[in-house]
Amino acid sequence: MPIVVDKERKRAEILEAAMLVFASKGFHRAKMEEVAAAARIGKGTIYEYFTSKPQLLQALHGHMLGKLKDYYSEKLKGIEEPPEILGHFLAAALASFREWEPFFYVFCDVWAEAGRAEQQNLLRMQLREAYQSSIDDLTRVVEAGVAGGFFRCEQPRLAAEHILACVDGLALHWLYDPDAFDLEEMTGSLTRTVLRSLS
Amino acid sequence: MPIVVDKERKRAEILEAAMLVFASKGFHRAKMEEVAAAARIGKGTIYEYFTSKPQLLQALHGHMLGKLKDYYSEKLKGIEEPPEILGHFLAAALASFREWEPFFYVFCDVWAEAGRAEQQNLLRMQLREAYQSSIDDLTRVVEAGVAGGFFRCEQPRLAAEHILACVDGLALHWLYDPDAFDLEEMTGSLTRTVLRSLS
Amino acid sequence: MPIVVDKERKRAEILEAAMLVFASKGFHRAKMEEVAAAARIGKGTIYEYFTSKPQLLQALHGHMLGKLKDYYSEKLKGIEEPPEILGHFLAAALASFREWEPFFYVFCDVWAEAGRAEQQNLLRMQLREAYQSSIDDLTRVVEAGVAGGFFRCEQPRLAAEHILACVDGLALHWLYDPDAFDLEEMTGSLTRTVLRSLS
Amino acid sequence: MPIVVDKERKRAEILEAAMLVFASKGFHRAKMEEVAAAARIGKGTIYEYFTSKPQLLQALHGHMLGKLKDYYSEKLKGIEEPPEILGHFLAAALASFREWEPFFYVFCDVWAEAGRAEQQNLLRMQLREAYQSSIDDLTRVVEAGVAGGFFRCEQPRLAAEHILACVDGLALHWLYDPDAFDLEEMTGSLTRTVLRSLS
DNA sequence: GATGAATGAGAATTCATTCAT
DNA sequence: CATGAATGAATTCTCATTCAT
Structure with missing residues (x-):
């Protein structure tokens, strides 16, 4: 079915274009024409x-979530031990600040857009689900670590929240002030802190 | 004789109005007329x-930063011991999610707006300075804790970054999914984790 | 397949519309919506x-200059003898007061707009060039008349200035007071005076 | 009645201010606040x-007409012979281009405003009367010249029209292109032409 | 299916004018 | 009298969206 493939490819191309344009000018300042x-x-x-500009943003958000998921899958492939998984996850996360910088700008737009509840607000739901899913994954790692005797942790889900929140907060800070801290140094420091807090 | 007006008070009233309107509709969806x-x-x-809508947002941001500062001053008044300071800070921070919820919505708009560099981008600079200042304060607390024998920490500034990032990340998550975690439970959990990571 | 439009024709239609609207309401009182x-x-x-209202006026001015040029070309076609050229030119000029009345109203707007130097002020430059070009043409006629033994004139360019200034001044006066003088009578009188001053 | 004098003085001050502001920014771009x-x-x-901005322009126009009248009275004081009067008038007129440059810019605004007939349009009536009055004066000079045997002229009023139109046209041209001709040279040339056409 | 010309709802901003002091 | 804070009518310009081709 080459036609279907073609459609799918074009859709992806539009999304990539939208990402770059939204990232550089901001969702509201970007024009559909520029995309x-x-x-x-x-x-x-x-x-x-896409049916509308907001829907394009929502689709882009979904697209980005998928790419991030692939990115992490790739980075964590074949790693088995929970402490190692956490270490690699954190390294990948902080590395993504630089590698996927446009994503984060678009995420800011998503946060601003998703904020106010409207007709269903698919964006907000999507955001929530993505967060839940990430927390779930991370919680499972922590639990596995506890089960395997690597970690000690009474509330794995809360620990997972801490970790993810920390990553998001650092992303935000780094985005607006890339000189605030050194990414490599921070990776080491954060990894140590996280692992220590789980021991 | 010209009408005498308390310009400062009126300015503040407009800012309060802008905060509510921006928080509920979002910066871009809100009309100046509604404000x-x-x-x-x-x-x-x-x-x-105010000279323009963006400048109003920037002024509002400054206003909010000032109020947050006052809020923390109030909450931490008279507390001396570094561990206690941290505990109260975290409690105040998480409590502010609910108490100052509109602030956080506006912050999302600020993040989205500050992202793209424009004419100087005062917003971005203001954001950066506020972050720096918070980190500075927190770093000083950690250092005092180390000096006082309460904490052990080799890189107080990075520790401060972790703490602040965690708070911001949690704020974001909670904003979009208030059911993601229980605020009180999280306060306890986070405090324990932070204090443990500094011991 | 995109809709095919004769952009040039549409542009001209807008200019014609703008001329009528600007002429009847004045540039500043006319709304883009009315145009x-x-x-x-x-x-x-x-x-x-057109990029903006002022730019529309400038384009309209250029358009009008072109039409005026065509008008004179038409009226002077095939006339060879300098005295005859001058006579027909003056007749055409005074006749244009009535025939092209809207033009003159718009010219008043152009004069008012072109006055103040702004971003390059294309309007002013355009006005200047049009004037220069008219003076050049008229000077050449006078010179040809001198060369052909029809006229005596030591400063043909200044004479050309007189003639053109007289026409413009009369246009202005007639515009605000159509009863000030009889156009036909004035045509004869002016022609006689001009020709006598060149003999 | 010192109070009345004061009022009158203030009114004049406002008019002078309005003239400078209108001249430099244009009537429509100038703000009442700037005046x-x-x-x-x-x-x-x-x-x-003044009751409104348009009325201020109209009053300013009247004010300017008065000042111009005084200017000419001054320049022509004590001159008796019609040819001399004409010569001095033309010299004064062309000299005024430079000396009263702001006037001419404001006149352009007046022309643009007076153009469209509206509720009475006092401006247009004022303009017309001023023109009539000037023509009357000039006609009288020509007639006196004829009576005194200095001039030969069958239609003094039309001749007066020519002269005044020439001056206005030159003013306009010079305003937008001060390099178009040399004022002194033009004064001589115009005077000679006018006097010759009346001989 | 793809296009881009046309559209008009919509919003920011301006500024002449008013009027309480 | 003089003032300047407040106002809202008015207008330009933008841009997401539509739809004829």
């Missing part, structure tokens, strides 16, 4: 793939 | 106090 | 062809 | 002396 230009298609064509 | 209505003044009057 | 309505298009469409 | 600032009074005070 179209970046995707090398006509303005009207976007509407063949 | 004016909320402040019970005419549309044009806002421009006697 | 659009007169051109039977949507408000936003004007901005597909 | 007030230039007159060193409060914004509201203008309305104690």
